[in-house]
Amino acid sequence: MARPTVEDTIAAIATAPGVGGIGIVRISGPEAESILQSLFRRHRRSDSGTEQRAEQPDFLSHRLYYGTVVNRQGAVLDEAMAVLMRAPQSYTREDVVEIQSHGSYPVLQTVLSEVLAAGARLAEPGEFTKRAFLAGRIDLTQAEAVIDLLQAQTSGSARLAMEHLQGSLYSQVNAIRDGLVEMLAVVEVAIDFPDDDVEILETDRLLEQLQGQVQQPLRRLLALAEQGKIIREGVKVVIAGRPNVGKSSLLNSLLCEERALVTDIPGTTRDTIEELISVRGIPVHLVDTAGIRDHDNAVEGLGIERARQKLEQADLVLFVVDAAHALTELDRELYRSLGEKQRLIILNKCDIAEPEQLEAINAEFSREFAYMAGNAVQVQIAAKAGQGIDALLDALYQVVVGTDEGLEELSCAPNLRHTTILQKALAACVQVEQTLVGQEPADLLAVDLQAALDHLADIVGLTTPDDVLDAVFSTFCIGK
Numbered sequence: 335m336a337r338p339t340v341e342d343t344i345a346a347i348a349t350a351p352g353v354g355g356i357g358i359v360r361i362s363g364p365e366a367e368s369i370l371q372s373l374f375r376r377h378r379r380s381d382s383g384t385e386q387r388a389e390q391p392d393f394l395s396h397r398l399y400y401g402t403v404v405n406r407q408g409a410v411l412d413e414a415m416a417v418l419m420r421a422p423q424s425y426t427r428e429d430v431v432e433i434q435s436h437g438s439y440p441v442l443q444t445v446l447s448e449v450l451a452a453g454a455r456l457a458e459p460g461e462f463t464k465r466a467f468l469a470g471r472i473d474l475t476q477a478e479a480v481i482d483l484l485q486a487q488t489s490g491s492a493r494l495a496m497e498h499l500q501g502s503l504y505s506q507v508n509a510i511r512d513g514l515v516e517m518l519a520v521v522e523v524a525i526d527f528p529d530d531d532v533e534i535l536e537t538d539r540l541l542e543q544l545q546g547q548v549q550q551p552l553r554r555l556l557a558l559a560e561q562g563k564i565i566r567e568g569v570k571v572v573i574a575g576r577p578n579v580g581k582s583s584l585l586n587s588l589l590c591e592e593r594a595l596v597t598d599i600p601g602t603t604r605d606t607i608e609e610l611i612s613v614r615g616i617p618v619h620l621v622d623t624a625g626i627r628d629h630d631n632a633v634e635g636l637g638i639e640r641a642r643q644k645l646e647q648a649d650l651v652l653f654v655v656d657a658a659h660a661l662t663e664l665d666r667e668l669y670r671s672l673g674e675k676q677r678l679i680i681l682n683k684c685d686i687a688e689p690e691q692l693e694a695i696n697a698e699f700s701r702e703f704a705y706m707a708g709n710a711v712q713v714q715i716a717a718k719a720g721q722g723i724d725a726l727l728d729a730l731y732q733v734v735v736g737t738d739e740g741l742e743e744l745s746c747a748p749n750l751r752h753t754t755i756l757q758k759a760l761a762a763c764v765q766v767e768q769t770l771v772g773q774e775p776a777d778l779l780a781v782d783l784q785a786a787l788d789h790l791a792d793i794v795g796l797t798t799p800d801d802v803l804d805a806v807f808s809t810f811c812i813g814k
């Protein structure tokens with residue numbers, strides 16, 4: 335159900351700040367076309383190649399025009415292309431104009447000022463998308479997907495956002511709502527015709543329907559939330575180990591470029607370094623820590639403190655040891671300090687490590703640390719030469735995702751807002767189940783079913799309170 339749309343005309347620079355080949359000023363609302371008419375002069379080339387002012391006054395919808403943007407005094411501000419997209423075939427379902435001018439900020443600001451002087455109001459963050467939502471072109475999950483798509487860090491997060499934009503979550507929530515509506519219809523008949531001779535309310539059938547069409551899909555969606563979070567936000571992976579074991583070299587190999595400082599002097603990575611990489615589509619925030627050890631150097635001390643904080647925030651630790659030498663007391667101490675953290679043990683410098691040494695380290699981890707690490711995976715690499723990095727990434731992916739199966743197939747995953755509501759809907763369904771099992775009056779059932787339906791309506795934005803809508807759209811940038 336579409337909410338009433340706002341009647342004024344809004345405008346904003348739709349492209350990102352900075353220098354670009356082109357930049358776009360976008361206008362939406364009833365005045366869009368007249369504003370275009372007032373400040374855009376169409377040109378067309380004559381056969382002789384000279385440019386002429388076009389005579390044709392009306393703009394055709396969805397056609398790109400070449401011309402100039404002029405101010406109120408008729409002075410040319412920029413050469414530009416312009417397109418008018420008449421309602422309802424537009425992003426907002428209103429008349430939309432996009433003026434493509436040169437992509438420098440002063441030019442775009444000047445064009446925007448003229449548009450505002452011609453009668454438009456500066457759009458609020460996300461207002462174009464909000465209008466698309468209010469006009470009923472997209473539901474709230476799709477509007478949220480627009481933000482996710484704009485903020486996507488990896489191909490995986492972009493793909494998931496695109497699935498949501500195409501309605502994957504919307505359709506699943508709707509299928510669950512359909513199940514609830516069907517049940518409610520049956521219950522309402524029972525309320526309207528309380529005929530003792532006819533067993534209208536077939537409790538078993540309703541219970542079956544509740545479980546199959548409502549509770550199971552709700553639980554499945556909730557189970558997907560965790561994986562969705564991984565794809566959307568990624569995981570924090572901290573590279574830890576004593577100085578000189580090859581942490582910076584490992585980071586460099588993972589980044590495929592030399593960014594961190596690598597030297598032979600222990601503890602040269604004074605502070606922590608953070609980088610983002612994509613591991614099979616998952617955003618992985620890599621943190622290289624300064625070597626944690628006893629110290630008397632104040633600057634390094636700062637780095638060590640930060641390293642400890644990073645370790646606490648880590649979802650996974652890559653614990654690096656030098657496989658060319660026996661484990662030291664510091665290795666053991668650091669390893670114990672990981673506590674319950676999920677970890678991969680990285681045996682580095684395998685290119686110069688003796689097989690017996692590797693075996694000894696392996697054995698020590700299995701023997702000494704088995705009780706704390708469970709079956710922590712060990713990966714052998716030679717960070718400097720980039721050997722074993724693929725196997726390391728595979729192991730990392732497996733540990734993070736918790737399964738060998740990929741997240742590539744994940745087409746739908748609720749975010750925190752959805753999850754909170756889905757949990758409330760599930761709680762209402764548990765109530766429905768208890769009422770059914772307890773053979774309680776049908777009108778009690780109707781109340782609980784309606785409660786579950788109301789929650790699901792919130793997810794897609796049918797009944798979402800204005801403050802929640804404002805919170806969703808305020809996370810957008812202006813111009814989207």
Ligand code: GDP
Nearest residue numbers: 577578579580581582583596597683716717718
């Ligand atoms: P960090 O202090 O743990 O960050 O260690 P670095 O990455 O700075 O490496 C310390 C030293 O070990 C440097 O001289 C590296 O060149 C060397 N190193 C790192 N990885 C390897 C490796 O895989 N094989 C060998 N042979 N040397 C390595």
